[in-house]
Amino acid sequence: MTLxxxxxxxxxxxxxxxxxxxxxxxxxxxxxxxxxxxxVRLAPFGDPIDLKVRDYHxxxxxxxxxxxxxxxxxx
Amino acid sequence: MRVxxxxxxxxxxxTLFNQLTGLRQRVANFPGVxxxxxxxxxxxxxxxxxxxxxxxxxxxxxxIDERIAYEVxxxxxxxxxxxxxxxxxxxxxERNLYVVTQVIDLGLPVIVALNMMDxxxxxxxxxxASALENDLGVPVVPITASRGEGIDELKxxxxxxxxxxxxxxxxxxxxxxxxxxxxxxxxxxxxxxxKPMHLRMEVLRALAEEEAxxxxxxxxxxxxxxxxxxxxxxxxxxxxxxxxxVSGRYAWIGPIAQRASRRVSGPATLSDRIDAVxxxxxxxxLCFLLILVCVFEAVFSWAIPAMDLIEAGVAALAGIVxxxxxxxxxxxxxxxxxxxxxxxxxxxxxxxxxxxxFLGIMEDSGYMxxxxxxxxxxxxxxxxxxxxxxxxxxxxxxxxxxxxxARTLDSERDRLITIMVAPLMSCxxxxxVYTLFIAAFLPTGKLLGVFGYQGLAMFSMYMMGTIMxxxxxxxxKRLVFKGPASYFVMELPPYRRPRLRQxxxxxxxxxxxxxxxxxxxxxxxxxxxxxxxxxxxTEISPEATQIEELAIxxxxxxxxxxxxxxxxxxxxxxxxxxxxxxxxxANALDLTARAxxxxxxxxxxxxxxxxxTQIRESAIGHLGRILEPVxxxxxxxxxxxxxxxxxxAAREVIVSTLGIIYSVGDAEGGVALxxxxxxxxxxxxxxxxxxxxxxxxxxxxxxxxxxxxxxxIARRETNTWRWxxxxxxxxTVLAYLASLLVYQGGLLLGFS
Numbered sequence: 001m002t003l004x005x006x007x008x009x010x011x012x013x014x015x016x017x018x019x020x021x022x023x024x025x026x027x028x029x030x031x032x033x034x035x036x037x038x039x040v041r042l043a044p045f046g047d048p049i050d051l052k053v054r055d056y057h058x059x060x061x062x063x064x065x066x067x068x069x070x071x072x073x074x075x
Numbered sequence: 076m077r078v079x080x081x082x083x084x085x086x087x088x089x090t091l092f093n094q095l096t097g098l099r100q101r102v103a104n105f106p107g108v109x110x111x112x113x114x115x116x117x118x119x120x121x122x123x124x125x126x127x128x129x130x131x132x133x134x135x136x137x138x139i140d141e142r143i144a145y146e147v148x149x150x151x152x153x154x155x156x157x158x159x160x161x162x163x164x165x166x167x168x169e170r171n172l173y174v175v176t177q178v179i180d181l182g183l184p185v186i187v188a189l190n191m192m193d194x195x196x197x198x199x200x201x202x203x204a205s206a207l208e209n210d211l212g213v214p215v216v217p218i219t220a221s222r223g224e225g226i227d228e229l230k231x232x233x234x235x236x237x238x239x240x241x242x243x244x245x246x247x248x249x250x251x252x253x254x255x256x257x258x259x260x261x262x263x264x265x266x267x268x269x270k271p272m273h274l275r276m277e278v279l280r281a282l283a284e285e286e287a288x289x290x291x292x293x294x295x296x297x298x299x300x301x302x303x304x305x306x307x308x309x310x311x312x313x314x315x316x317x318x319x320x321v322s323g324r325y326a327w328i329g330p331i332a333q334r335a336s337r338r339v340s341g342p343a344t345l346s347d348r349i350d351a352v353x354x355x356x357x358x359x360x361l362c363f364l365l366i367l368v369c370v371f372e373a374v375f376s377w378a379i380p381a382m383d384l385i386e387a388g389v390a391a392l393a394g395i396v397x398x399x400x401x402x403x404x405x406x407x408x409x410x411x412x413x414x415x416x417x418x419x420x421x422x423x424x425x426x427x428x429x430x431x432x433f434l435g436i437m438e439d440s441g442y443m444x445x446x447x448x449x450x451x452x453x454x455x456x457x458x459x460x461x462x463x464x465x466x467x468x469x470x471x472x473x474x475x476x477x478x479x480x481a482r483t484l485d486s487e488r489d490r491l492i493t494i495m496v497a498p499l500m501s502c503x504x505x506x507x508v509y510t511l512f513i514a515a516f517l518p519t520g521k522l523l524g525v526f527g528y529q530g531l532a533m534f535s536m537y538m539m540g541t542i543m544x545x546x547x548x549x550x551x552k553r554l555v556f557k558g559p560a561s562y563f564v565m566e567l568p569p570y571r572r573p574r575l576r577q578x579x580x581x582x583x584x585x586x587x588x589x590x591x592x593x594x595x596x597x598x599x600x601x602x603x604x605x606x607x608x609x610x611x612x613t614e615i616s617p618e619a620t621q622i623e624e625l626a627i628x629x630x631x632x633x634x635x636x637x638x639x640x641x642x643x644x645x646x647x648x649x650x651x652x653x654x655x656x657x658x659x660x661a662n663a664l665d666l667t668a669r670a671x672x673x674x675x676x677x678x679x680x681x682x683x684x685x686x687x688t689q690i691r692e693s694a695i696g697h698l699g700r701i702l703e704p705v706x707x708x709x710x711x712x713x714x715x716x717x718x719x720x721x722x723x724a725a726r727e728v729i730v731s732t733l734g735i736i737y738s739v740g741d742a743e744g745g746v747a748l749x750x751x752x753x754x755x756x757x758x759x760x761x762x763x764x765x766x767x768x769x770x771x772x773x774x775x776x777x778x779x780x781x782x783x784x785x786x787x788i789a790r791r792e793t794n795t796w797r798w799x800x801x802x803x804x805x806x807t808v809l810a811y812l813a814s815l816l817v818y819q820g821g822l823l824l825g826f827s
Binding site for chain 2: 016017019020021022023024025026027028029030032033034035041042043044045046047048050053054055056057058059060061064
């Protein structure tokens with residue numbers, strides 16, 4: 001599953017990425033394989049997403065979230 | 076000695092810079108780019124220069140800011156700094172440390188300034204500076220820049236800089252690491268100009284970044300071949316080479332950050348609670364709208380009195396110069412050309428200052444990022460991103476702050492497109508023109524008994540400009556600024572209280588840029604336009620001379636009549652005490668006073684006729700007639716064409732030019748001009764202005780770029796004349812075609 005499939009309030013662990021120009025930037029911002037992401041909320045019009053990564057808020061579009069493979073964290 | 080400040084955006088770098096330099100700063104651009112180079116001397120140590128690098132998350136040159144930061148640090152743009160102060164947000168160590176590891180690896184002496192200790196503490200985070208110092212191997216100074224805490228310690232540290240720390244303490248994955256030495260050797264042979272210290276960084280970058288690799292294609296082809304072969308090999312073996320560097324750095328940073336900061340209370344910060352409202356599904360957009368309405372209300376209602384004051388002041392100044400200097404064309408040039416021309420710039424300052432003030436608050440508080448977050452979905456549809464919303468909205472007041480606000484955009488392409496379409500948003504300078512023609516030529520009735528036609532027309536002017544801005548953006552994105560798909564990765568920084576001092580300082584800096592840079596160009600154009608409107612000189616106007624002669628005769632006759640009423644009395648001296656007893660004298664004096672008033676009025680109208688003749692016979696008048704055949708299909712005669720030429724400098728000038736051409740004097744936008752426009756007829760009796768002509772002219776004003784200030788600021792912001800020229804051309808063609816469509820289409824549909 002990808003980060004796009006997570007609903008607000010859910011968390012996951014990054015497994016890997018689909019190749020894309022955005023990936024290097026995302027990784028520099030702290031989203032490397034193994035790190036935790038928490039979906040805080042969607043923007044009022046449904047896109048982009050507000051994420052919590054490494055204790056700060058990062059906003060990315062759903063199209064970018066779909067490039068990030070994750071495993072959902074239960075509970 | 077030179078110190079560079081480096082760090083992520085929104086970590087208080089600028090606040091620290093202001094603290095260190097005490098506002099002894101010079102703002103310029105880095106050579107060849109529009110990135111600001113802010114430099115100043117260290118307070119109390121004038122031999123130390125402090126340079127504020129653009130805020131970056133990384134030194135991998137992906138955005139223009141990152142490229143500049145990297146090139147300064149490796150000494151390619153200017154001599155490399157002697158010390159680098161990395162500014163960190165204590166509340167967000169992990170991501171902030173990423174760029175620090177990169178700077179350390181450049182082999183420069185590094186000092187870490189751990190900023191916002193106060194906020195971290197408020198949010199229940201205990202940060203241990205000495206643990207960080209031990210792990211990183213560089214001095215760490217805790218500061219709270221906004222309150223000036225820790226600045227002295229930091230200064231001491233800067234003046235006694237540390238030795239460079241050990242580089243590359245983090246682990247690259249073994250499979251990749253094994254291949255690096257050979258590549259370093261290869262690159263060193265092919266590119267001997269790269270300092271040995273930077274070779275490893277260049278290799279890692281070429282391995283991970285397509286563009287960095289391409290940059291070597293000419294200079295080090297064999298190196299590129301080997302990297303590409305290696306990438307293939309890695310791909311076959313299933314090694315994640317692309318992630319190697321970032322993962323390695325974060326693997327080192329993670330434990331360091333954990334040891335250095337400890338969460339002592341719950342995670343729900345005030346910032347999160349504010350966001351629950353500002354980015355709420357319903358409340359978020361509503362708040363955004365409300366804030367916009369308030370800002371525009373404030374900009375218009377606070378700026379307009381100041382603008383009126385400036386206009387009156389400029390007119391008064393011109394009057395004083397006129398009365399002090401001897402009459403002649405040099406004086407006219409001074410007053411009508413230079414004073415009024417500079418006035419045209421200064422008059423926008425109140426609006427620009429206010430907009431910069433509000434934009435500054437939004438930027439510094441962190442709300443700017445939220446507005447981009449809220450609006451991104453809508454802006455994406457036209458190929459822009461959420462960041463373009465505020466620059467474009469500011470352009471409703473004035474395109475200049477809008478264009479300057481586009482600086483906050485990360486993507487260079489989005490920034491250029493935003494600049495290119497911002498002047499299509501109807502700015503306040505178009506308002507007087509809209510008002511004049513809508514009031515003169517559109518019916519006052521109501522559609523469906525609710526919406527006034529005139530109000531609807533005004534609204535559609537704004538809508539037309541806005542829609543066209545989006546269409547133009549979409550077209551520009553497809554045709555002109557092609558390239559790899561952009562992405563949207565934006566930090567939502569914690570909310571912060573804006574610092575007024577810093578806000579006012581930046582307002583001052585930005586307005587100065589506008590007034591000085593734009594002012595020079597505008598002054599030049601104003602003088603040129605004045606010459607065009609004033610030469611060749613037509614000193615003789617038989618009509619005006621005749622009026623003056625008649626006026627003198629009339630006055631003399633009335634004087635004589637008055638004198639006859641009171642023979643032998645001196646009518647030039649009035650004495651109040653006598654008036655009470657001598658009614659004949661009072662009547663005689665009254666007569667002369669009325670004669671004087673009539674005389675002055677006659678002279679005024681002669682003067683206006685003279686100005687009118689002047690402009691008819693001037694270069695602008697001739698230009699108007701030359702343009703007439705081209706403008707005829709839009710329904711414009713030579714007078715409107717001449718008005719359009721004069722409005723090249725600033726749109727609202729057309730109102731006063733038409734005023735002069737129609738000899739109605741200075742009643743700008745007044746009833747006199749309205750009536751004169753309605754009364755004007757071609758020789759064959761057709762009216763010059765019909766509602767259709769007015770519509771065509773209005774549409775022309777919606778789309779045309781008639782504003783030197785905008786061109787001047789676009790030149791500054793894009794660092795080339797190319798984009799301002801393209802901008803002027805496409806908008807002028809657009810205006811022409813749109814007017815043509817309106818007028819010819821209107822004629823076909825049977826309107827007149």
